[in-house]
Amino acid sequence: MSSSTSPAVILVTGGNGLVGSALKRVIETKPIGSRFGKRTETEQWIFLQGSKDGDLQDLNQTLKIFETYKPTHILHVAALVGGLFANIKHNSTFLHNNLRINDNVLWASKLHKCKKVISCLSTCVFPDKVNYPINESMVHNGPPHQSNFGYAHAKRMVDIQNHAYHSEFGCYFTSAIPTNIFGPHDNYNLDNSHVIPRLSGEDGKERRSEWLNKF
Structure with a gap:
């Protein structure tokens, strides 16, 4: 993620969560120049520590974060997450809050001309009724499972936004779909x-x- 003209500034949303804290451990412990370490000594990593750094559900606060750190690259792993029972009870909340977070982060990334954005999705984006094995081309081939349809559709929308931003503005926005994440800082x-x-x-x-x- 380095730049030939200036040091890369990688902003990690959700830096105190399960995925964000794992990324932080890797970056801080792996040798510079190694596969998972910093590319150069001047490469800068910013790990947002939740709401104390700004509420990503608020566009103005999100823009202020970007203006403060001036990131060149984004690893977007912030989200309102929960287990089975939380999703069943609060599908609307998971949909609403995550749509706002994702929309604000991607819009701010576009405005600040970030070179690349990688967002973290979830396996729940895949259709409930699907033939295995599955791959990313099958994400929109049917509705997700009803238990967490709010969270799933919010994550699916990131994929749609990525394509839309690239189509209209040429933005290099993409996503990863990890499976069964667990470890330190889990809930x-x-x-x-x-x-x-x-x-x-x-x-x-x-x-x-x-x-x-x-x-």
């Missing part, structure tokens, strides 16, 4: 977590019992 709350983090840990047996009793 272990019974109602809001995903299955793997909720059932792991020292009290995993008790957690499994509590989680299964939810059904």
Whole structure:
């Protein structure tokens, strides 16, 4: 991500979350010039630490972040996330909040002429009824599962926005669809977590019992 004319400034949204904090650990520990380390000593990485750095749901605050750091590249991993039960209860909230976050980040990236944006999607974007194996060309081949359709459609919209920004403005916006992410800084709350983090840990047996009793 380096630039031939000036040092690259990589802004990571959601820098204190599961994915963002993992990226931070890698960047801070891998040797410069290695596959996963900084490209150069002058390359700068900015990890946004949640709402204390600005609310990405607010366009003015988002623009202020971009004006402050003047990023050349964006790793967009910020999102309102939750587990099965949270999504079932709050599909509208997950749709509304994530649409605003994604729209503001991509619009600000366009206005500030960022060279590249990589957004993090989710496997929930794939259709509920689909033939396996699956690939990214099948994302829009049917509706997502009803349990988290709000979050899924918000993430699908990023893919549409990427294509639209490239078509109209020539922006280099793309996405990655990782699978089953878990690790340090995950959410272990019974109602809001995903299955793997909720059932792991020292009290995993008790957690499994509590989680299964939810059904």
